[in-house]
Amino acid sequence: MDFQPTDDQRALRTGVRELLAGRFGRDASRTLADAPGGPVLDRGLWRELGDAGFFSLRLPERDGGVGLGLPEAVIAFEEAGRALLPGPLVATHLAAGEIDGAATGDTVVTAVDSGGLVTWYDTADAVRGDATGAVPVRSVDPLTPLHRAPAGHSGPHDPVAVLLTAAEQLGSAARTCELAVQHARDRHQFGQPVGAFQAVKHLCAQMLVRTELARAAVYAAAVTGDPLEISGAALLADDAAVRGARDCLQVHGGMGFTWEADVHLHLKRAWLRAELGPSAATLEEELAAAL
């Protein structure tokens, strides 16, 4: 047993992180959030992601893929969540090898979720599920346009989609923990960094605890691929992301309530991801039934 990332997996993480820092840094996300007509998907970046193997990561090499597994995909999606990378990443990744151009990033694929929500409907070249009659919704997340279709998607959730979404939640949770710690070190009140106050310290400590527990669960689920373990990981990762962003907001004080700070972008995306996947009730019932 060696439940730690291999050198290759660490290198993959660094590679994706550097690519995203260069191509989708803070400025890019802010420009997108403030775009007057709503966010526009950067097709060039999408193709670069395709070139880097983001979508074809798990496709066998004989099919033009990278031939890697779920653990590597989870690492890549964790980085995407960390960077707030927008777009129907999971749907396009899952369509690689099934829909032309998905693997290379030439085609943007989205999917209808069980509640009938569809992200990036106007942008997508292909939609999986029945999106007939989809109408735009005023999306809570400035980086994710939303539509709602009356039919919705029926049937069980794809465990791989659930896992990759959980990985994005994990990345977001880790990032909000870092942002909170950074602010707690920099911001002074009463003559000391606010991070020296225990009330603040303990919020940060619990953010890390939730993140690290979710990390162990998400990585293990990626290694075993076990659907039940994936459900458990999703439950913990949603929690880590949503509560992490909330606590990060609190640590930022008034600054946390502004459009200017990145905190709300993490919180809103975390809400969105949690809503698009199976509900906490569904996951908990599934986990209970297995006992």
Place this chain on the structure above:
Amino acid sequence: MDLAYSEEEEAFRAELREWLAVTLPQLPPRPDPADWPGRRAYDLGWQRRLYDAGYAGLHWPVDAGGRGATPTQHLIYLEETERAGAPYVGANFVGLLHAGPTIAAEGTAEQRARWLPPVLRGDEVWCQGFSEPDAGSDLASLRTRAVRDGDHYVVSGSKIWTSHAEVADWCELLVRTEPISADVPKHRGISWLAMPMDAPGVTVRPLRTLAGSTEFAEMFLDEVRIPVGNRVGEENDGWRVTMVTLSFERGTAFVGEVVACRRTLTALAAEARKNGRWDDPVLRRRLGRLNAEFSALWRLTQWNVSEAQHTGGVPGTGGSVFKLRYSHARQELYDTAAAVLGPDSLDLGREWNLDRLSSLSYTIAAGTSQIQQNIVAERILGLPKGR
């Protein structure tokens, strides 16, 4: 990232399983929890069997008489012994997990030869005399005084919450050898001594816990004479020596318990299905969440152990993250057990109810949750200390 065990690790597991299958049926009946001499004999008897079979001090270094097993083998050992229902480490806890490793790391050859073999063989029991009435979380403010008199220390003061004091032969004792002053901060001036529990001047008074049992005791020390040769580490360097011990405590101390908790969770679900409370969706969801929680805690354990394997066996700060979450999860488990039992949760004769009481100590013993959060925030996240 790999969760599969190597061939070598599986061979170790198989050999251990076989030994457990043969050995466990030969054990005498478990003593009554209130029968302390009986418990001591039982726990030492188990340790002796481990010793004879070559499993004693599995994770101790070879030159300390241990087997020098890898952290993963230690994990397998803890998992398998728990699965098989083998006895818990019990009265051997301090000897095997605190005092022993400290002596192995910091003691002289002579000290190692004197104290380590009896721990491994199951001949001697140790207890831990750290906490004092006025020094709990702020352990470094301890005041039990040791004054040098020739080749002895003369020790006076009092200790509290000393687990297993009633049946211990030795106590790993923290004493102040240099008074706190403007020049001597509280962390300096502490020394680590091995105190024989039968020395004149040692009085042990058992304390009753909220579970009704006497798991720990007060210890009064009145001019107890302890040879200077019983000091492990340099004089006034006991704080550093102690930190070695505490990091062991937060490493793998709870592995077996996580395995046991997962079994309890399955039993709770079975009980709820039987008594009809399974129909309550709120209770079901609580059990479902606990399933995710404990399976993740098990994965976190494997994560921490693998990390230790890379860093050469020293448990990292991950232990504090684990302990924080685990102690809370354990309390939630037994609170959920009470919800499953309903009115029967008030009957101490029923399974789980005494465990619910003892779970209350988990957020206090071995560093309270508040202290653990300070540790995580300051040592892992690097937040500044407050004024």
